[in-house]
Amino acid sequence: MSNAIQDEVNSLSPASAEGASRRGFLKASIATGFAASVAPTGDLLAQVITTDSQGLTAGMIEIPTKDRRIPAYRAMPAGKTRLATVIVVHEIWSVHEHIQDVCRRLAKRGYLAIAPDFFVRHGDVMQYKTVPEIFTNVVSKVTDTQVLSDLDAS
Structure with missing residues (x-):
């Protein structure tokens, strides 16, 4: 085997003094086996449940609070009253389609589900491109007192 070919073959092996x-x-x-076993494939990739x-x-809907009306997504069985209520708390991306879907799933189970938008006073999170921007410009400005007050109003 020529030196060039031998060098190429050697480059495929782990570099160590004693070899592999x-x-x-x-x-x-x-x-590698573990990574392959837990990685989603085929039908599991990006499945969206609606x-x-x-x-x-x-x-x-709009919920009246101490200082203003805040938007919220509500889902409940049609024509039903006096339902157990579940308040769905959104994550960093506010009340988006997934949170609305969670409310609909709960409503299908017989609950009144409501997801108030806790970030509305501080801007639309969708205008920011990165998570650090969302934290700096929106999330960091939301106080515990404000969230608890909005939860009480809900």
């Missing part, structure tokens, strides 16, 4: 070890091979094999609103009263 059985222990190193096992570690790499186990790590619950329809058939049989529900669902949509945006």
Whole structure:
């Protein structure tokens, strides 16, 4: 074998003074096998579950609070009253489609589900491109007192 070919073959092996070890091979094999077993594939990739609103009263409403009216998404079984209420608290992206879908799923189970928008006083999180921007410009400005007051109003 020429030196150029031998160098190419050697470049494919792990670089160590003693060459590849059985222990190193096992570690790499186990790590690769684990990664392959937990990685979503095929139908599991980016599955979106959307619950329809058939049989529900669902949509945006406004909740009066101490200082203003705040938007909220509400879903409940159509024509039902005196329902157990679940307040759905959104994450950093505010009341987006997934949060609305969670409300619809709860309503299909017989609950009144409501998701107030705790960030409305500080801007639309969708205008920011990165999570640090959202934290700096919106999330960091929301106080515990304000959230608790909005929860009470809900």
